[in-house]
Amino acid sequence: MNIKDIAALAGVSKSTVSRVINHADNVDEKTRQQVLKVVEEYDFLPSAMARGLSSKGNNVIGLILPDVDNAFFGQVTQGINEVLLDSQYTMILCCTGNNPDYELRALQTLRQQRVKGILATTSAGFCNVKEAAKIKQAIENISVPVVLIDRAVKGTTWNGVYSDNTNGAYAATSALIEAGFREIGAFISDMPLSLGQERYSGFLQAIKDYRLEPKPELIHLYDSPASSQVIYKETCRLIEANSLPEAVFLGNNIITNGFYKAILEKGIAPGKDIHCIGFDYSEILDIIHIPFSYLERNCKLMGQTAMKLLLKSFEEPSAVREECIIPAALRLDGSLTRGPARS
Amino acid sequence: MNIKDIAALAGVSKSTVSRVINHADNVDEKTRQQVLKVVEEYDFLPSAMARGLSSKGNNVIGLILPDVDNAFFGQVTQGINEVLLDSQYTMILCCTGNNPDYELRALQTLRQQRVKGILATTSAGFCNVKEAAKIKQAIENISVPVVLIDRAVKGTTWNGVYSDNTNGAYAATSALIEAGFREIGAFISDMPLSLGQERYSGFLQAIKDYRLEPKPELIHLYDSPASSQVIYKETCRLIEANSLPEAVFLGNNIITNGFYKAILEKGIAPGKDIHCIGFDYSEILDIIHIPFSYLERNCKLMGQTAMKLLLKSFEEPSAVREECIIPAALRLDGSLTRGPARS
DNA sequence: TTGAAAGCGCTAACAG
């Protein structure tokens, strides 16, 4: 069933059918009804491929993510989808596992599909210069609007939606200091990325502003995206070496999970033996009612914002780069509210 | 940059370029190199739309899911993606939120895109007969191979990947009985679906086989997909009414989370005051080291299997329907290993 | 081994 068949059945030309299915207004109401009747009777849906070929562009956007099996990206995707549902667009999802080769392939796929725009959390920041350049080039080659999510990429002019990493980390660290702690530790991952650098610098800045000395032995930085396993093991090691700080800033939800798993297993009481503030809420801590303070950022909102930004850049070409910073609000648990903790 | 440009640049015809990029063997090696050089120089990638139009089919599959913001579906998607990476296919993701209207729209989209196959966890089972028929019809109309995931749809002949719900629930319930409990409760959701019915009937069968009487007041059935919130509130109510059973079967991970949130909040000790076995592992309970037994099913494997089944049905038309049942293995926590607990 | 030509299903001027 194609437009030609419908045209024949309705006794009109292909153009007229095309006009009807595209809601053109220059069609006689009677003809329109005639065509519509046939269209509905045969449940005709024009081929997106043919349409795209002849009219340029196929209303598909590409979403590139490390994985979807992570609360953060799951929620981001959910947000994107909400906006997508109100639009005419469809999404192609590509999960890269932070593997540059997979990402390059995904990018090829998106170019081949002639997507209208790209939403991406790229692994470029983790690669060596050469590979990163390849990825950037591959994105550039698609020649469509791009909105980065969560991870900025240096030396590019793409739009992006990020979190307020610096202020978030600063507020969290300040809160720990205000609560009276002096030996503040930290676990921060993704150090090659701006988000890692920013969280780290927010942390350090707070320490400095309160005239404390950072304790290098309490600060754990990771070059890759952290895994709960790694953090768990490292924390166990620290506990055994008795070198856990009094208070600690946990760089993200994955770190939080690994860290809590270790301390709970070893019988260390959070909110008493140790005080933590993490970046991102962890569902777990809600369920078990264990003291935990965290920086709340609306992940779904990040997805929505990114998608809206993309839609906007479809409408108005806009020469300026847009960056949205999603705030990270401090949610203090009872055990930490001794002092004023806003920054 | 299109095939015509490349042809001109390489001094050959479009057909020859087409042959080269499609790895046809009837091309002179010298010509092939000539063409390849230009293709690489200009980084030419043929348009999937044009290709699809002229050769039928565009190597895209559709994935329909309630949402991706749920550990189960996140892992399923991850599994699908793994297989996808080894294939030539790309996926369009549609999240429906179990809303039949959104699902119908998603199905339209997939038909418009002329996808080659469909992977779906449909909400048809939750709709009234009329809507369900519409959805089934819409899927049927796409006329491509379909593999259902987790939720079977009655009266259809589509392939599917499901869990061993009946045996899982049976094993879980038996284990509780073998451990010495007589008053076994249950929380089971999705009752309109086979998966709900099966979990319920496995539960009941175990009760009967052990010559116990089911206690209706301890059995909580839900018609919709459960939300943690609902289960949490209901559990709180039960605790206040002092009508919690000694042991309980929790129908899925969402239920588990809601249930545990309530009992932990109220100071009821799992593994002591109450014994639970849940369908699906909950990351949470791993982290907090709280007694919990569960039925482990490999969600990622479900995704992989579904995708493989789809690929297979592309290759061999196969007149027979294939259904894969992913096992649910009992993982008993220490507090429940008093008796032999296999079934 | 190669090229010419037709056509995939649609849109978009351009006439009428």
Next chain:
DNA sequence: CTGTTAGCGCTTTCAA
């Protein structure tokens, strides 16, 4: 308001 005519960028006979 409607139909005719050209493509969109590719694949695929069919000849040569």
